[in-house]
Amino acid sequence: MAVSQQELVEAWRHVLTLCKLGATETVCLLTRPDIHQQNVNAAEHVARQIGAYVLRLEPAIDTRSLHENKVAMQALKSSGLVIDFLGLHLLRRGEQEEVIRSGARILYVVEPPEALVRLLPTEEDKRRVRAAEACIRKSKSMQVTSAAGTELHVQLGEYPILSEWGYSDEPGHWDHWPSAFVATWPNERSAQGTVVLRPGDIIFPFKSYVRDEIRLQVSDGYITQIDGGFDAEVLREYMSEFEDLEAYAVSHLGWGLNPRARWSRLALLDKHQTNGNDGRAFAGNFMFSTGPNTDAGGSRNTLCHLDIPMRKCSVSLDGVPMTIDGKVVAKGQT
Amino acid sequence: MAVSQQELVEAWRHVLTLCKLGATETVCLLTRPDIHQQNVNAAEHVARQIGAYVLRLEPAIDTRSLHENKVAMQALKSSGLVIDFLGLHLLRRGEQEEVIRSGARILYVVEPPEALVRLLPTEEDKRRVRAAEACIRKSKSMQVTSAAGTELHVQLGEYPILSEWGYSDEPGHWDHWPSAFVATWPNERSAQGTVVLRPGDIIFPFKSYVRDEIRLQVSDGYITQIDGGFDAEVLREYMSEFEDLEAYAVSHLGWGLNPRARWSRLALLDKHQTNGNDGRAFAGNFMFSTGPNTDAGGSRNTLCHLDIPMRKCSVSLDGVPMTIDGKVVAKGQT
Amino acid sequence: MAVSQQELVEAWRHVLTLCKLGATETVCLLTRPDIHQQNVNAAEHVARQIGAYVLRLEPAIDTRSLHENKVAMQALKSSGLVIDFLGLHLLRRGEQEEVIRSGARILYVVEPPEALVRLLPTEEDKRRVRAAEACIRKSKSMQVTSAAGTELHVQLGEYPILSEWGYSDEPGHWDHWPSAFVATWPNERSAQGTVVLRPGDIIFPFKSYVRDEIRLQVSDGYITQIDGGFDAEVLREYMSEFEDLEAYAVSHLGWGLNPRARWSRLALLDKHQTNGNDGRAFAGNFMFSTGPNTDAGGSRNTLCHLDIPMRKCSVSLDGVPMTIDGKVVAKGQT
Amino acid sequence: MAVSQQELVEAWRHVLTLCKLGATETVCLLTRPDIHQQNVNAAEHVARQIGAYVLRLEPAIDTRSLHENKVAMQALKSSGLVIDFLGLHLLRRGEQEEVIRSGARILYVVEPPEALVRLLPTEEDKRRVRAAEACIRKSKSMQVTSAAGTELHVQLGEYPILSEWGYSDEPGHWDHWPSAFVATWPNERSAQGTVVLRPGDIIFPFKSYVRDEIRLQVSDGYITQIDGGFDAEVLREYMSEFEDLEAYAVSHLGWGLNPRARWSRLALLDKHQTNGNDGRAFAGNFMFSTGPNTDAGGSRNTLCHLDIPMRKCSVSLDGVPMTIDGKVVAKGQT
């Protein structure tokens, strides 16, 4: 059902307040034509009330990197808070990292109003994500297992940590409303083992549940084999179409920490009705992903990016369990 | 393909005439923002032609029951005919029953224009539904079996009968365009047995076909166990999210009587393109449902409501077959 | 320039707060299809925030009086506050009076957002209008003169006083945002004299300035002669088309009290861009009007209603000047 | 106020029935992008109900004549009834005449829905127009006089008669909803005399009342002098901008016969809200016009076309009065 203007404005007020938007700060609403205008209008409504300087910025998107549109880049970098309504692929050439390095906060918002209102972030979410982040920071390795046969081992430390708690309240922080999720990237070529996707695991951008088991062999940081039935075939074919070996690299690995996000949500929606962050963030998932690492400061720049939230996995850091069989168990993360 | 304004107006003329809308009667169009405006416009077009007093009523929907919006409730109760474009959950706290008790007729319309035009109700539909209703009225028990293993036994008599023939032509009658369907609620705690969902059975609100067999154990009126593969898992998880034991209660049971409704329709549509009444009403289905019974005058008031039309079942009343293997066989119902 | 959603919502918050809209009160938004939806949305936004029960009510308008639509009338009469977005002629058969007698407050809003925001009412406006009202209440007669030749004398006392301060904060009070204006109706057949319209006086519904002098002879409460050039001809022809002698009756007489309303505003706008309340309310005007008096409890029910704000007149009550040469001079009214 | 879909559809049903639209006839809706879509939809609604073959035809309009778009011309000529929503100038190169010669009926509709519903044609209108047409047919000359000084004499007979009664019910007939109007073209170079426009006469396409007297000298069929104040200046300048001597030719002359059309209507509307047919058709006007005569089969093909409905004139044919001082007096025309 449609969210009313008033509910949506109140949700944005909650989030922009958490973002500490200041009365004389500039907030840049980064848009493109085919987005949820109700979201943009509500963001502007609240930002005006707060007294911020508001700016809608809509760069024409073509085959060139946004880096080349220097005026747009400068505007983003000079803003205090950027609300990014674009969608990830448009800033996957390092533009996002450049903006963050300038000190701007970025909040990424692509879900429809209903999901924003339902999954309002809280300070508790940040506490849990920070606790998980601290665990990653002090660890050298991650192990993931599951009854279905997943056995994945990676070394950690080369790359930064991706912490999403649903709002962006610190200079240079990128976040995503709704979320509540932590991840990091394995050291180059360190990922080894097997990942077994079971029915109910979700593959993005397909926005659908896996129905047939898929077995992924991982060697030296790359997926080297994809076995299984029809679902495996679609996955294999989709990845091969990019004609890019880097598509097979293991990318960020992490787990969901949002107790309000719902694994079952996808069963109720058409693809165009969701961007899928219930799936990415539900508490206790193991998020396996592939492809680019430019947003971690790496140079892997492939257009093929998969996010695969898995259920019923056990994730450990240096042997300390974070989740067991798809339930968060680590202290401070529940 | 889009239905033309003229076709839709003619469909509404057919239905409002069946509803016996009078020239000096008040018809209340109960709306919310995100509905098929083409339907509301066509309803108003015809009601004006007939000479009725027309009223669009759009109450703001929030967390409070509509009962509290006394002016809206009074308007609904004073109307001769209410066209309810809202959707069920908004009137699931007994508001609907209160309106009906005042003598108003309600016609519930949420399907898109294409489905309304395709599934125009007829007086023959009413005749069939009335025949089925008479069978239920004189029976003490219902038995449902299927080759797949369904064995469900319930006692009848405590609750009223839900008869939908697609238009509302009697004071205090609630109906649903399109439909043609009969059901009743089992006596409290009387439902016993097993319900086996086979591939092709449909679960609402998922609006999708079951693909893996799901076995439901029913004891003393409640589902006590849900077994099976991925589809069972989604169902189990979805129901558990409501954290409400009443979600597991067996609710209305009945069978479809619409020879024009199509089981296969769902294979052609996205979820947002249908509310699913082809599935709920196709002739010979067994409709198993769970959750609330407030619209039967009960006090079970859970937000989790499933409608599960099943194929190839045999439904008997006190041993008299109504359907056999998914075909309607009872006299007067074909 | 367009008013932003945030500015308009703040204006409505200001006004609904002045209207003392309560958290459990019902506010009825009375609409029709071709109105400023931005106004309706902003009203609902604020009413929801306050916690009121909100109801959009859109009766189909045809040749019948709204009195006959009993459900709509009952809903209006049961509401605490009615925001009337319809436009006057739709409620000119006594419906408005019936609603007020039930104790509902009515706020009439038909101007575009820009005018609402620019002419926000204040408690000072109410003070001035109340002061003027008190003067009328204790007076037996009104005299109006102007250098141009106006000499109008009327007796007072038979009819109530029309006090508009821009918001409706008392049970049974009808008001109009924006306004700030006081008037009353002359005793039946008491109006005598001459009214001389000069260039710059405004005739509604023409929404244009008079350019040629028009002389109106008034005898025993009715206009008996209309002399002048082209403007007089248009006026004469327009009035005659109603084929209704009551069109010529002198209706409410009063003066404007809004220091922020602008006589010159009309020079900047097309007719469709304004309903003209700058003209009706600018401080010091003399408002001459013709036609119906049903909203004063009378039985004069003609469809021809003219509002004619005049400049540079002197209005006295029992000889006490309220305005002199178009300037408000009475104590407490400036 | 907006006309409801139902009212507009009923108006179109009335008119298309008068047009004798047949169940197996083709009706061609000739459109362009910026027209009243509500009109086109209502026309299609009714035409479908009748069972006609309906066709929307939207030729791209550029600097070329529609004659060159042979497929569009062929479609128009093959249709039984053409509803022309385009506006006159687009068919002023003889396309209209070519379509009519093929036997198609044309109904020209450019006014907004409100005017269509208010000025519904009747068979009485046709009777009056036919009576006036008969008078012209048997006459050799027309004389027009007015108290203001108009003295115009023309010879008749070279050109056909333009009879508009508001619907098109005869093969090869062009009509205009709303109208009720008769006219003809003076014999070439026969018009002689003076035309004096008084305040209140209307000049199209200005869509405004004349306020200063304008004196037009007419010699040998052409306006040779335009005297007066500001209004004369605008007229002179506007006509001269076309740089075309044919702009000054006297074109069709006639009188209005619609008792429901209102001279005063223009005082209530912005220009964009009307095409002005109240002004062109009000009973008793004298319609003076200038410019093209291609729709009369002539070869005068200028883009400058003025329609000037005048009040208070007396029109005679061979000395027999049709109107006296702006009132229709001829037998059968009232």
Place this chain on the structure above:
Amino acid sequence: MAVSQQELVEAWRHVLTLCKLGATETVCLLTRPDIHQQNVNAAEHVARQIGAYVLRLEPAIDTRSLHENKVAMQALKSSGLVIDFLGLHLLRRGEQEEVIRSGARILYVVEPPEALVRLLPTEEDKRRVRAAEACIRKSKSMQVTSAAGTELHVQLGEYPILSEWGYSDEPGHWDHWPSAFVATWPNERSAQGTVVLRPGDIIFPFKSYVRDEIRLQVSDGYITQIDGGFDAEVLREYMSEFEDLEAYAVSHLGWGLNPRARWSRLALLDKHQTNGNDGRAFAGNFMFSTGPNTDAGGSRNTLCHLDIPMRKCSVSLDGVPMTIDGKVVAKGQT
């Protein structure tokens, strides 16, 4: 992501240039209300630039054949190029063939802008399709086999060849943007064997991948048996609903030749977001279809039409392999 107006106009310029649209030719845009207006606008934009005579033609669609709308048919037949935005079923009663016989070129366009821009046709596509067409022309039989058990044999020669290369550049040629595909119809009653649909084969109009194997027995040109699990059931039920034996006829058979079309595309989209031509045209598919053959000049005129692109088949003509295991191998076709 939305395609910009500029990108879409450039795509249309590319295609209309390939179509050899001439400066004085008539292009007819055949539309209905619920289509991608952005496509129609871009087509008109380019056609106007080229200087063509442009015509939007929107016939009302009802239960009658378009043949009866003679004016519309004549307009289509007289045009040089028809852009058909309608969708196939509307022209499946031979209208299309009649238009083509008149010499008009038809280009069928129903995909959304994104697909048009991504799958821009090339002259290379035509070369490949022409090469495949030549192979069919000289062959007497087609054989299709697959590892999954497909064994289909048909005789060729009675029917014409359907060659689609994505643009229509020859008089009397029908094409489809995007495509690149060749097919023909088997001789009447010549099709014999078994067709085994495997997971990943696509059934239109379901717009979904088969997940359970389906075995089709083909005898004497008709499907005589459909075996398998749930997917077979849906297929069986859907086909039976048409109550038309001709629904089971084998229709056109062919293979895809577009190297840019993607089998996996369907996994990313909702049904309403695509018409499915990635699936119909990806290089190496075997396209099995059922139902009508009126567009081949036959008289089989059923409303049930299935297109079933299959993977991993081997297609031979008189024993000469065109594709092997789903890869195009024939000379000149890669």
Place this chain on the structure above:
Amino acid sequence: MAVSQQELVEAWRHVLTLCKLGATETVCLLTRPDIHQQNVNAAEHVARQIGAYVLRLEPAIDTRSLHENKVAMQALKSSGLVIDFLGLHLLRRGEQEEVIRSGARILYVVEPPEALVRLLPTEEDKRRVRAAEACIRKSKSMQVTSAAGTELHVQLGEYPILSEWGYSDEPGHWDHWPSAFVATWPNERSAQGTVVLRPGDIIFPFKSYVRDEIRLQVSDGYITQIDGGFDAEVLREYMSEFEDLEAYAVSHLGWGLNPRARWSRLALLDKHQTNGNDGRAFAGNFMFSTGPNTDAGGSRNTLCHLDIPMRKCSVSLDGVPMTIDGKVVAKGQT
């Protein structure tokens, strides 16, 4: 009539080419919500085709100066070409001058598409404007006279020259499409004399013709008296409402040089249909204006700005005639 997308895109291509928009230059489209989106879309269409980096920038407008929105200001100043769709008052606090000083070119576009296409600028326009500019540059004084009694004398030299030729092709140049106009500001307190407005002179922002003579006394650079009838009264009242003595200052003075702009245009349009540049630019007008001079680098910053194009004046520079009786006579300017 609506301008087609293709015509408008071609007009923008013409103008952006004249503006020398480069393939790697940034063009900033400065927008607000209620503007002609068709213009913005066409500008982006052409800019993308050229290969420029395109940026839509929509700053929230409130009571603060845009200077404070530093990110927006920086974006404007860094752009090569700014298309300003805002409207003048939004940049009247010196923002425009600051942007120009950075070297950006600005093209101001607020007229609807129809006016843009009709009044396409040419290089001839620039030649004429440059010739007029050269005359001003070398002159010390301007004299304006008219038969109606205008006698205005001003000294020149303190302020720059405002040259508008319809496109912006030089760094730091501000221009306005459509225009073709030259002006300068009189030396402080040097303007002396009388300005007599005659019927037909136009006052902006009223967007209407003067109908009654208005006499303005000018002393020491300021209007000191406004005499006349109704039109004088409106003008006096409007100016006084700003309560700002600087409103009365004489501002830029100049003359129109566009042979395609039409004085009579205003007679055909509602106010909202035009911004009035036909009136400001028609060849031979004398443009008298009042109020701010911040865009000339002055410090007069009043919100009251009038543009008053007058007809039939004679403008001389140091005694050399530029126009005589409203006709351009100076060499190189015709």
